[in-house]
Every structure is written in C-alpha cells, then in structure tokens.
Amino acid sequence: MRGWLIWTPFVLFLAFVGLFASGLFKPDDHVIHSRLVGQNLPAFALPPAASDRPGLTSAQVATGKPRLLNIFASWCVPCAAEAPQLMALRQAGVEIDAIAIRDARPDVDRFLARYGNPYARIGLDARSAVQIALGSSGVPESFVIDSKGRIAYQHIGDIRADDVPMILDRLKAAQ
C-alpha cells in the first residue's frame, strides 16, 4: 500500500507533463468554424451594396438550386486576390450572391469595376450583424448553400485557384 502511494505524485506529475506537452506541440489553430454548417441559413434582409445590383434576403438564396454566398469587403486585400476565382466560378455557371461587410456603396462600386463583378445580388452588412448571425468571423468567407437553403459548407479565407474544383464539387453535391 505505502509503496504504491508514494509513486502517485510522480505518476500525476508525468501525466501533467504529457498533457502540457501535447498542448504545446499541437499545431496552432486560429480558424473559427461556424456551427451553423448543416443548418438553415438564418433569416436576413440586406439593402443593396452596389449601384447596379439588388440587395439580398435569405429567402433569395434558397431557390431550389445550390448557390455560393460570398462574404467580402472592398477594404479586404485577400478578397481582391480571390476575385479571379469567383469570376471563374461564375463562368462555370455558378450563381453567386454576396454580402459586403462594413462597406460603402462607392467603395464597392470601385472594387467591382476593378476586379470584376461575379455577383447576382449584393447585400450591405454595414454593422457585421448578418456576418455574426452566420457564425462567420472574417473576410473573405464563402458558404455553399444547398437547394433547400441549408448551409452545406463554409470556406474560410480566400478561394485559391486550386480550391475551385473542390468548390464546384461541393456545389454539385449540394443539389
């Protein structure tokens, strides 16, 4: 009994060392995934963010056909890097709606004139309210919305050229 008891602090110590080491060596993860993936898109209605595109409501995203919902901002540099991929997706026949975060109409117009406009509708989320309701934590992010208006997939960060086939597959699967 005594011999066994005397080793318990040491065993506990080793257990803690193991626990802390696993925490130290685990790769750092700052990506925040939305818990709404697999659930319905929350209801929202946003005014237009660009002068030649209508605003966006959640009902318009659930159309019986999978759509891409892109969250961007004219002040966001990775969003500019993402633009050619969105144009390629649009060319492939994908319907893309967008939410502009904390933006102003002249800035959005300038951004779209410079980088192209792949969007059918653009809603203006001036105070990030819809972004928070979606469980999104930054720009750019993209959501694949399935034919029933459920969030099928969340892409965090800009869509790179080699992500495009994967996004197309996800859209097909969301039929």
Place this chain on the structure above:
Amino acid sequence: MRLLIALLLLAFSPSLAAQSALPPAPWANRQIPDAAKEAKAKALMETIRCLTCQSQSIADSNASMAGDMRSQIRERIIAGEQPEAIRDWLVQRYGDWVSYEPTAAPILWPLWAAPLLLLAVGLFLVRRRIGGRKRS
C-alpha cells in the same frame, strides 16, 4: 537589403492593417444611459472572446468586428434581452470557444470536481497523520 525591403513592405502592407474605414457602430463605444443595463452589457462583453484578436475580450479589443459585437450586445440589452440568452445565441454560432465563462458541460465536470477531490485527499492525509501520531 532585399530582405529588409521585403520585410518593410510586409510591415506596412495594407493586409495587416485591413480594417474597415466605416465609423464604428452606434453603440460600439457609447454606454447605455441606464446604468443597470450598461453594467449587464459590460459584464457580458468582458466574457465574450474577440473573433479577430483571439486572446482579448470584445470589451478590450479595438477590432471593428469587436465594436460591432459590442454594439449588437448593447442593442439587445436595451431591447430587454437577457445576457445569458445573448451568450447562448453566440455559442450556437461560434461554439463554447467564444465565451470565456466556463460552462457546466460534462467535459468540464472533472475541472469542477478537482478542488473538492484535492481537499478530500488533503483531509484524508491530515487525519492519517494525526491518527498515526496519537497511536505512537
């Protein structure tokens, strides 16, 4: 030299300073006139983690998104919503991660039980010591 220029360019690149130029949301930096409501909102904001600067609460962070969250929390408190309902709404979207306030989720039961367990072990050891001395 080239490396230095590259580093300087990186340090001043807009992507690192990418923040919206829009003014903050109406209640981001303004207190609710009703002191009791403001206290409620403040207590909640201090326990909600900022999504941009992840080791700060939204009460401490200057990120524009933290300002938008503060404004939204104040607006909801003004509208009469309970702080815990707002916390639940955020946890539904971002997970337990977004709240600094520990919950009573089963995964945390060992954490809550640890002080009691340690105290019990301590009492047991003390009793054994005292009991042993009396006998000798």
